[in-house]
Amino acid sequence: MVSKALTIAGTDPTGGAGIQADLKTFQELGVFGMSVITSVVSQNTLGVRSFVDMHEEFIESQIDAVFEDIRPDAVKTGMLSNPSAIAIVAKKLKEYNVSQYVLDPVMVASSGHELISQEARQSVKEELLPLATLVTPNLPEAEALTGLTIETIEDMKEAGRILVEEYGVKAALIKGGHYKGEADDYLYNGTEFLKFSAKRFDTKHTHGSGCTYAAAITARLAEGDSLNQAVEHGKSFITSAISNPLEIGKGQGPTNHWGHRLTTK
Structure with missing residues (x-):
């Protein structure tokens, strides 16, 4: 039987981030992708122009439409810009007893544009973190969630500890894309830290990289992988998506969602 994954997030009309990036990633990894739109975002590789949030009743209706027909094996959330949207998503995750949930705490676009209110940040901590199998913050997001200033590897690990031991998420993946040196990420599962390393590539084309990374993890969880796998x-x-750049767009271009095909040749 085909594995199924649901993304609950905002859009990107240029296709590099958000819902569009998630669905491309699901497709590339052989998982049937479904989507619930929380915000319609006017953005491109140069930045975010504006966005319109969907009403919470419409978000709820979309989620119900999916679960009442094609139940996903794993769920990912991305842009949830206000407390009302977060409350609805939390309610539905509990109602449908979702066991594989990846929380990508989208707070700031790659261009630096704020995508979430201060009130919503608190709602993420209180309502979504306790439900999540995994949270995947980059360093600015980890700082916003924990209140830490992250300058060292130990700071990254401490952020992971706080998210798991104080906020109740089952596991935290602190991503090192904004850190110096190699692109090392640290996964804390409440018992141990695991390091996931990769060479850092000198490219500006990383638009949507956080969405894509979290979506790939979600797809593999839907397929039955362990969290570490x-x-x-x-x-x-x-x-692979970053190291095989498409070099399109006038700004910070998108990652290459079929880069893995080139890497494995």
Whole structure:
């Protein structure tokens, strides 16, 4: 039987991030992708222009439409810009007893545009983190969630500890894309830290990399991988997507969602 994954997130009309990036990733990894739109975003590789949030009743209706027909094996959330949307998603995750849930805490676009209110940040911590199988913050997001200033590897690990031991998420993947040196990520599962390493590539074309990484992990969880296996596969997928740039767009271009095909040749 085909594995199925659901993304609950905002859009990107240029296709590099958000819902569009998630669905491309699901497809590339052989998983049937479904989507619930939380915000319609006007953006491109140069930045975010504006966005319109979907009403919470419409978000709820979309989620119900999916689960009442084609139940996903794993769920990912991305852009949830306000407390009302977060409350609805949390309610539905509990109602449908979702066991594989990846929380990508989208807070700031690659261009630097704020995508979430301060009130929503608190709602993420209180309502979504306790439900998540995995949270995947980059360093600015980890700082926003924990209140830490992250400058060292130990700071990254401490952020992971706080997210798991104080906020209740089952596991935290602190991504090192904004850190110096190699692109090392640290997964904390409440017992141990695991490091996932990759060479850092000198490219500006990383638009949508966080969405794509989390979507790849979600796809592998839907396929039945363990969390460690899913993160390992996700790391490999995003590394291939970044290391085989498409070099399109006038700004920070998108990652290459079929880069893994080139890497494995």
